[in-house]
Structures are given as structure tokens and as C-alpha cells.
Amino acid sequence: VTKRSSAGGRQRRPDARPTEILSAALDLFAEKGFTATRMEDVAARAGLSKAAIYLYFDDKTAVLEAVVRHTVLGRLDEARAMAEGHQGRVADLLRLLLMFMAGRMVGSRLPDIIKLIVAESRAHPEIGRFYLDNVIMQGLPLFEGLIRRGIAGGEFRPVDAALAVKSLIAPMLMAAIWRTVFEPLGATPLDIEALASQHADLVIRGLEP
Amino acid sequence: VTKRSSAGGRQRRPDARPTEILSAALDLFAEKGFTATRMEDVAARAGLSKAAIYLYFDDKTAVLEAVVRHTVLGRLDEARAMAEGHQGRVADLLRLLLMFMAGRMVGSRLPDIIKLIVAESRAHPEIGRFYLDNVIMQGLPLFEGLIRRGIAGGEFRPVDAALAVKSLIAPMLMAAIWRTVFEPLGATPLDIEALASQHADLVIRGLEP
Amino acid sequence: VTKRSSAGGRQRRPDARPTEILSAALDLFAEKGFTATRMEDVAARAGLSKAAIYLYFDDKTAVLEAVVRHTVLGRLDEARAMAEGHQGRVADLLRLLLMFMAGRMVGSRLPDIIKLIVAESRAHPEIGRFYLDNVIMQGLPLFEGLIRRGIAGGEFRPVDAALAVKSLIAPMLMAAIWRTVFEPLGATPLDIEALASQHADLVIRGLEP
Amino acid sequence: VTKRSSAGGRQRRPDARPTEILSAALDLFAEKGFTATRMEDVAARAGLSKAAIYLYFDDKTAVLEAVVRHTVLGRLDEARAMAEGHQGRVADLLRLLLMFMAGRMVGSRLPDIIKLIVAESRAHPEIGRFYLDNVIMQGLPLFEGLIRRGIAGGEFRPVDAALAVKSLIAPMLMAAIWRTVFEPLGATPLDIEALASQHADLVIRGLEP
DNA sequence: CATGAATGAGGTTTCATTCAT
């Protein structure tokens, strides 16, 4: 990995190449969809020749997978850390986590990734499964545990925790889709953080005994 | 389905054909995605030759548009009728409408259509716009008006009604995507109606003053 | 198969198409080798578009296989029939069969096929195996049986029959290769039938006690 | 093979490299055919980088030519020496020479070279011509002269000497092809030296008056 | 002498679409 990110060579650090390709690819996949994106386009946007991409990735599919992996990985730990470090009312933590998600919907390419997965999961189940395993199956139990803790501590009414999680999170999915699907069509922009904030209120009040 | 083996009358209601094509197309679009579906597949499933489809539709895109139109149209009126005919507490009506949506998520192909729109909207903005105009832009104001009514009548706290609508509806979108994207990957099936029911509780309580 | 080789339609009988393609392909495979032959060339020579070939064959490889099958099949029966119908001295029959082989080396595309198999068998073992199973493994035992019969009847000395068969047949292989490999390079043409005739003499005399 | 891990002297006989490349190339050409062999494979097997090959050879074709030249050259002199030094019956010498050829079929890579030439001669006539000029056109007249000598000396019947040579030699070609084409497909291994021995008997007896 | 990085040119294959019957 540390191949030679050495001196200030005129040569673009080759280690940056894969990342550049992924960035170009994500732009295009998000804009035109996976199938409609030609490898040549990706190459052009990354400033390379078509063939050069194949030095770094086996396949068009491999690029897609890498895009998803690259964008998604590592952030969940952050959320988990927040959860673990937390003292006090569960409700506050839930709100915090929801705001964190909202932040990622606004400040990262997560919405594009989500749309990509929805669109391509049938044709490329690996990426759907990757997201399911690494994001959803990590995130849902985290939230679910918190809600159960809230119930156990008397902070919340007894509800079906698994469903409650979906109630809590769903607007973030909607936000991703609104932003990537409907806003480009001219729909009124959605204030995702305001949505998250008010939604947290709503659901937390709804959960209180 | 009833393949009349050309036994009796050669006479089939002539306009059954387009519908058969649309049905075949929706099956395949849902299963494999739009791009991955070949006209030949649609034809085969509809029991026609590839060329015959072009007697009824200009284009592959035209088929997609027709599929969306055909599946989506006319159902909104039902919801609107429910809303107009309603007396009494807004909360009850909201719950009713949400359960109605849940019913459609379970009992119609709406989830497939939603996924299709998410996937293909960039490449085929017409279908995205069609859904935006005919479903979303019809449905959201309907809900929004109800919530405002609830606020005005003192039944609800003052909240941002436009956001509240999204809070209310988002789980139905999530349901559509869960069902079409993640269940095929082996995720635990989601009880959509239970989700709708508990979510209605949560949000309505959350809205109460 | 009997699709409609009917009336004298202006339409080239479509059933002829595959054969036309195979003929074009064999010409080109023989001339330039399998890999160097582009599907486009085959198409052009067959008077079709590149894509049309794929209506009849799955693959470039499938074309190769079909070429070999088509050219090879059915001729062995002829030889076998000769063998079965024969009365009298084995030597005469051997000579007859060798002359028959020589005839095929001169009057059919068998030499091209043999060269093709030698050249492509590693990359496409199916065709090598096909030839091995259908020609070699049919032909060798036939000859071998005859030689054994000759030995048993006292017409020949006791020799290793399996090797003797190769002694007898080898010049026909050499003829195929001479004609396809060396003659195009300017080597003196080989009179295959004369070779077969003199070789039959030589070997038969050599076999006599 | 002896990968001198750059431990001791950086000094390797500088001209060992080309030979290593040729050896790697022959292995691969024989195994996968010329076209299917990638320069990268050759490089890997020779323990070099792809680009390094171009320090020694102009072209992929140049590698092929060199492989053929390298493997073929110089052996014919041996045969010629045997012929010149010989006294006594021609038949004995013919047998000796045939056994010598058989030895090379078993103990050298000649069969691979022959197959290579058959396969690639059309696309690379230079190598075909090289073999024709240097092996065939040297070898055939040698044998032919001997047979003529035998005829003149009354040892053999009068036959067409040019054809008789082919009768004599053909099984060695067959052996090469059997070994390289059919044995890898599972055909029964051929005892080349036994074949040569019995074939010499057969033909020599056949030649006797 | 050696290489990692890059590319241009080319071939196979797929598919929406058309047309003559």
C-alpha cells in the first residue's frame, strides 16, 4: 500500500488512482445510473484511458462494489462509539444518532449510494448484501438495543422495538431518495436536518409513557 | 395466463394485448431491472414475438412509462375520497390513510413501481416526473392539509406540517424498499401493516399537545 | 429442420444459412487460423451482418465446433461399409481404404480440418476430443482389426497391429499437413494419391511373411 | 529455474536472459498456443517484467521465431554426420536415422515446435519457411539420396524415392502430433521408438526387391 | 538493465429496432 508516496514526483501518486477512479465512478453512477455509465466516461472523468481502469479493477462490477464499500465503510463505528460513550437518557442519544445520520445524508455521498443500491441490487446482489450486512444489520440492532433499554428503564412505553427502529429511521431513507430522485426533477428541496430534528421529537414523544 | 390455445374463437378482446405486455413487463422490470430486461423476454412472457410489441408501443421506454402509469393511476382518488368523506378526529383519519397505504404496499405492485422509479428516474425522467406529479404532489398536500387541520383544531401541537407528513409516510417508503431490495437478499420479512399501525400510534401521540 | 424449404421463394432459403456460414468460416479458419479470423470476416464472406451469425451460433467457438463436426461427420460410415462388404485378401482392402483416405485428402476439406484441430485443440479441447472420438477412435480399430485378420489368416507376418496401423496411415496425415502448411509456403506439391499408392505397396510388402 | 535471489553476485551471464525467455515462451506456446500466450505470462514465467522482454526481442513474433530457431538449429548436422560416416547397407543407415528422429521426438521439444509451426505458419510464414528451409529441405534430400543409393546399389527395388522418403518419415510427424494433440486429450500414449523400429522394418522390407 | 504505469487499437457480443412477408 505504501508503495511510494515519496518525494514530490511529477508523477501523480499512483496510490491515489483507485480513489480517483472511485470518485469519478460515483459521480457518474449517481448521475446516470450504473448501466448507463460507460467505462470510458469513468476513465475520462478520472483523467485516464479506458484500459487503465482495468489495472485497478477487474470489472465494471468491481468498480461498483468498490464504490459502495469505499463510501460506506468505517462510519458505523463512529455511531457505535457515540452510543457506547453515552450516559443519561436514551431519548437524548436517539436524537443525537438521528442527527448524526442526517448529517451524513447532507454531508456525504450516502444518498447516492443508497439510491445506487436500490437500483442495482437485483443485478448485483453483492452490493445489496454488503450494505445489508454492514450497515443495516449493524445499525438496526444498535438502535433496537437502545429502545429496549429505554423501555426497560421505564423511559419508554413498551412497544415493538424492531418496528420502532424503522419508524425512527425511515425518514432518513426518504431523505436520501428525495434528494437523489425527486429534487433533480424539480421537487422542493428537503431540509433534512430539520426533518430529523422534528422527527426525533415526534417519535420520542410518541414513545414516552 | 389463460392461454386460449387458439381453439375456439380467434377473437381475443383486442386491447387485452397491451395489458398483457405491461403485466409481463412489470414482472420482469421488477425482477431484473429495466435495463437488464430484454424486449425479447417481455415478448416471450407475454406470449408474443419481439416485433409484436412494437405494434403496441413505440419504444422500450414507452413500455416502462406505460407500466408505471398503468399501475399507479386511479388509486389516489380512493385516498382522497376517504379523506373527504371523513368526520371526526384527524388522527383517526391519518391512521386510516396510513393503513390504506400499507394495504397497497402489501397487496399491489406499488413497491415494485417505487423501486423502478428510484432506479430509472435519472435515465427516464418522465417516469419520475409522472410519479412526482401524480402521486407525490397529490398525496403530500392531502396529508399536509389534514395535519394543518389538526393543528388548527387544537388536536395537534403546532409543528411543521410539511415535515410531519414525511415523518408519517416515510415508513411506507421504507417498507417498499425493504420488500423489493432487502427481502430478496434474505432480510427478515417486514410486517408492513404492523409497522404502519404502530407508526401511526407513535406519530399521532407525538403530535398531540 | 424442414422449416420451409418450400417453393421457389425469392428469399434465400434460410435453412441454408448455417451451412453458408460454416463454409465461409472454414475458408477463413483454414486461411488465417481461428483466432486471426474475425467474426466480421466470416459474416462478410457469408453475406451477412456480424450480428446475424449469432442468430445461428452461440459463439465463435460454436462456429469452430460446428465447422469441424459438419466437415467430418458421416464419412467414416462409408469406410466402414467398404470394410464390411469386402471379400478376399486383406491387403487389397487396406490398399482400397488408403486410397479412399487419399481421395478425401484431395477432394475434401479434411486437410484444413486436421490442421485446424492441430492448431486449436489446446485452446478448444472439445474439437480435438470430437475428432479423437469420432474419427481416430473409429478409424484406428477398423484398420487394426483388418491387420489382425491378415495376421490370423497367414497373409501377414505377426507384427504389432496397433503400430502397423500408424505406419499405414501416417502418410495421410503428413499429406494433410504438407498441403496446408508447406505448399502455401512454396514447397513442391505432393501427389497424395501417388504417395498413398506407393505407400500401400511398401507397407503391404513389408507385412508379408 | 535457479532463481539466484540476488544474494551473491549481481552478475548473471548476461546472455542467459534471452534463453530463459525462450524457454518460458516455448513452455507456454506449447501449452496454450501462440496467440493465447500473453507476453505477461512469458515474462512471469521467465521471472521478468513484461517490459523487460522488449529489451531482448522486438516483438511477440520475434520471440516465436527465436523459439523455433533456437530449438531446431544444429541438430540436422548430427544426422548428416551420421549419414556421411556410414559404410555398409543403406537399410541399416535408414533405420538408424529413423531411430535418431524418434529419439528427438521423445527427448526434445521438437514435437512442440512442430505443432507450433503447423498452428502458426499461416499467420507467421517466416517460421514455417524457416522450418521448411532448414529442416525439411535439408532432411528430405538427405533421405532421398540414401534411398536412391540403395536403389542404385540393387539393395532396393526401383521406387519413387521422393515418395518413399515420406513413407519412411511420416510416422515421426504423426508421433509429434499424437503426443502434442491427442495425448493431452487422453489418447493412449504412443511408444514412439517402438513405432519407429517396427516402421523401419516394414518399409525396408517393403523396399527390398 | 529493469519496471510500473499507461494506452490505442481491436474483437466479441448484445440488443433495440426494422422490414418483408
Place this chain on the structure above:
DNA sequence: AATGAATGAAACCTCATTCAT
């Protein structure tokens, strides 16, 4: 109304070859 046959355009991918270091 229907189809079998055909095609043009395009996309993915491979690989021999080059070049700067």
C-alpha cells in the same frame, strides 16, 4: 395482427507495446 430474419450501434474488455523513471 403477427413474425422470423436481419442489422447497426454500442459497450466491455484484452493485450501488445511504449515511456518515464
